[in-house]
Amino acid sequence: MNYAVRNFVIRTIGIVFLVLAWAKNRLRGYSTPNLVQAEDVGGKVEYAVHTARAWRRYLPATVEIRGREVLELCPGSSLGTGVALLGMGASSYRAVDVFRLASTEDAALFDKVLNLLAQDHATADIERARSLVRSPDGGFDYRVDRSFDIPALVDGRKFDLIVSCAAFEHYDDIDATIANISKVARTGCVATHIVDYQTHSRWVRERDPNNIYRYSEGLYRLFSFPGQPNRRRPLDYVRAFEANGWKNVRVVKAQTIAQADLARLTSGMASPFDRAEMQMDILAGVVIAEYPG
Numbered sequence: 562m563n564y565a566v567r568n569f570v571i572r573t574i575g576i577v578f579l580v581l582a583w584a585k586n587r588l589r590g591y592s593t594p595n596l597v598q599a600e601d602v603g604g605k606v607e608y609a610v611h612t613a614r615a616w617r618r619y620l621p622a623t624v625e626i627r628g629r630e631v632l633e634l635c636p637g638s639s640l641g642t643g644v645a646l647l648g649m650g651a652s653s654y655r656a657v658d659v660f661r662l663a664s665t666e667d668a669a670l671f672d673k674v675l676n677l678l679a680q681d682h683a684t685a686d687i688e689r690a691r692s693l694v695r696s697p698d699g700g701f702d703y704r705v706d707r708s709f710d711i712p713a714l715v716d717g718r719k720f721d722l723i724v725s726c727a728a729f730e731h732y733d734d735i736d737a738t739i740a741n742i743s744k745v746a747r748t749g750c751v752a753t754h755i756v757d758y759q760t761h762s763r764w765v766r767e768r769d770p771n772n773i774y775r776y777s778e779g780l781y782r783l784f785s786f787p788g789q790p791n792r793r794r795p796l797d798y799v800r801a802f803e804a805n806g807w808k809n810v811r812v813v814k815a816q817t818i819a820q821a822d823l824a825r826l827t828s829g830m831a832s833p834f835d836r837a838e839m840q841m842d843i844l845a846g847v848v849i850a851e852y853p854g
């Protein structure tokens with residue numbers, strides 16, 4: 562089937578959204594980390610537990626969270642994910658970010674995260690997590706710096722698990738970030754990064770999830786802003802982790818385009834996204850890598 566007319570229309574609409582996203586960022590700066598509203602405490606609790614459970618599900622079966630020192634990159638507006646990981650038995654949690662979006666949470670939300678987890682985790686872990694999140698001793702903390710200098714943000718510490726969700730696609734330079742996390746990975750560290758490869762403007766995303774890949778680099782960058790989806794594909798992550806010595810690097814498909822929609826939603830991609838190696842069927846994936854040291 563020929564999709565030329567549809568591609569022309571959706572590409573034109575997409576350009577309008579690119580300009581709107583750019584203008585919104587110029588006016589308001591970076592503001593919306595995810596779709597859960599700031600005042601929706603129940604939604605934030607569920608999102609945090611859901612994300613931590615997703616990391617658990619994608620980690621290799623032989624890897625435990627219990628007893629591990631965890632680093633989360635860019636938790637956005639909530640440290641609830643860290644609370645959930647502590648409730649699952651992690652020994653410590655540090656989060657680092659570029660924007661300070663999570664500074665106003667109160668301990669009641671953290672209690673709700675732990676209450677939700679309590680049904681399927683050891684009481685001792687849940688109670689230990691409750692006291693860690695209230696203690697200033699460094700077992701649960703959060704550092705922010707616009708330069709995103711990860712080794713400096715972690716004060717020389719090393720980690721057993723390095724995780725993120727919906728963050729890597731916003732980085733200006735994923736190669737530099739992966740080189741930096743390699744400096745803070747302990748031998749045996751496992752990295753688990755949930756990456757959303759799709760268009761982020763909601764209206765377009767629902768109709769044309771690969772819309773951002775319809776534009777040349779020059780046109781896309783004309784409307785760039787801090788945090789704009791970087792259009793890096795699964796193979797870019799595999800190459801970058803392998804270049805830094807990580808082993809068993811793979812991208813597990815978490816969300817793909819349905820077979821019936823594949824031809825329509827992957828036609829009209831700009832170069833280089835028109836190549837098979839770009840795996841344009843993947844809408845979301847989990848990058849998993851192991852650090853041998």
Ligand SMILES: C[S@@+](CC[C@H](N)C(=O)[O-])C[C@H]1O[C@@H](n2cnc3c(N)ncnc32)[C@H](O)[C@@H]1O
Nearest residue numbers: 594595635636637659660726727728731732788
């Ligand atoms: C969509 S939010 C995801 C937050 C959270 N992990 C979640 O799942 O809701 C993107 C995160 O990336 C960070 N971020 C945005 N732009 C960035 C940039 N240019 N470089 C590094 N981090 C950035 C934000 O501060 C935010 O924490």
